[in-house]
Amino acid sequence: xWRTIRNLWESLKNNSxxxxxxxxxxxxxxxxxxxxxxxxxxxxIIFSICTNTNSKIEEMxxxxxxxxxxxxxxxxxxxxxxxxxxxxxxxxxxxxxxxxRLAWGHHKDGVFSVNRLYNWGLKEVQEDPSDLGTQYGKVWxxxx
Numbered sequence: 001x002w003r004t005i006r007n008l009w010e011s012l013k014n015n016s017x018x019x020x021x022x023x024x025x026x027x028x029x030x031x032x033x034x035x036x037x038x039x040x041x042x043x044x045i046i047f048s049i050c051t052n053t054n055s056k057i058e059e060m061x062x063x064x065x066x067x068x069x070x071x072x073x074x075x076x077x078x079x080x081x082x083x084x085x086x087x088x089x090x091x092x093x094x095x096x097x098x099x100x101r102l103a104w105g106h107h108k109d110g111v112f113s114v115n116r117l118y119n120w121g122l123k124e125v126q127e128d129p130s131d132l133g134t135q136y137g138k139v140w141x142x143x144x
Contacts (some may be wrong), residue, residue, distance in 0.1 A: 023095045061092070
């Protein structure tokens, strides 16, 4: 049973995104909040020279911008990566008074329901009929 729950969690997590509100629950480097993946994985060199690697967004963001602290100055060959990194996080609109939340990525309002999961699975099967067993097994458990 727990393996099934764990597998469903992986599927839910992979098809969801974090919507940052206050930023008090979302880790800047370690959570997938910017839409493109986990910042640490996208920019491993920048992550390796940053000192606040476990900080939450609320600790790193202020209305004036990001509070990034680095161990050392950049090498010439790291500048392009920093420019790309700053371009990614530069699109952040800022924090709000709302709590951080997990949004279902397959519906415009981000609200998850079993019905929406089922409909998403049906759409996946229509696109790839050989995937029927995998999708069916995510929602239903056959009796033994």
